[in-house]
Amino acid sequence: MGGIFSKKEKAPKSAPVSDQDNAILALKTQRDKMKQMVKRKENCLEKERQLAKQLLKDGKKDRALLILKKKRYQENIIDQTLKHLSKIEQMVTDLEFAEVQQRVTEGLRQGNEALKRMNQLFDIDEIDKIMEETKEAAEYQAEISNMLSGQLSNADVSDVEKELEELLAAQVPVDLPEVPDHEMPEKVAEKEKEKPRREKIALEA
Structure with missing residues (x-):
């Protein structure tokens, strides 16, 4: 319809x-x-x-x-x-x-x-301005990095790098194996072997 x-x-x-x-x-x-x-x-x-x-x-x-x-x-x-x-x-x-x-x-x-x-x-002047700001930010970051490197010893730099690696490792989840909620087959077999011995000792007593 x-x-x-x-x-x-x-x-x-x-x-x-x-x-x-x-x-x-x-x-x-x-x-x-x-x-x-x-x-x-x-x-x-x-x-x-x-x-x-x-x-x-x-x-x-x-x-x-x-x-x-x-x-x-x-x-x-x-x-x-x-x-x-x-x-x-x-x-x-x-x-x-x-x-x-x-x-x-x-x-x-x-x-x-x-x-x-x-x-x-896309104004050319605006693009030039953005590129200049990006360049200034990169130069400022390099300046801070150089200044800090001059104030730190080699041991300090090594410790900082090690700490950075630890932080990175902490962000990666580690999958641990699950703990079984039942007894292992080896344990069950040992218990089965021990059972006749205990019964024999009880009879002798």
Whole structure:
């Protein structure tokens, strides 16, 4: 039931069709029509050639000549159409390439803007300040360490290092083996051996 009354998901909106897209579509449509026309005329040419041969056999030379002239005229039209078709193909290719180039340029522009925004977030002066503070802290720590080392003897330094190792060792938990809550098998066996002896001594007494 829930599926019946649930709202249908909206399909993603398609990108708006530009004038360039319409121009490419119109050129492709014209190209396809011209190809179909050329194909039809080429089929007619072969038929007219066969018809001219038949007319010659029948002795109708004038009719055959007329058919061949018509055939030649159709061939000229096909040649001109193919030339125009080649230009249309080139124009479609140029438009599609220009469209791709435009998209690449737009992508580069957006990338440059994003890079500029990132550079604004990471101020060079602020980074230099952080690096300088880090350097000063390291130098201060080294200075304190050197000063303390000068006030302590070798024995003191050795004791300090030993104490540090003890503190580190204390932080590592040591897993000790668990103590069994029952007697070991060896102890049980010894008790079993002692039992007959005690009973024998009791009888002798």
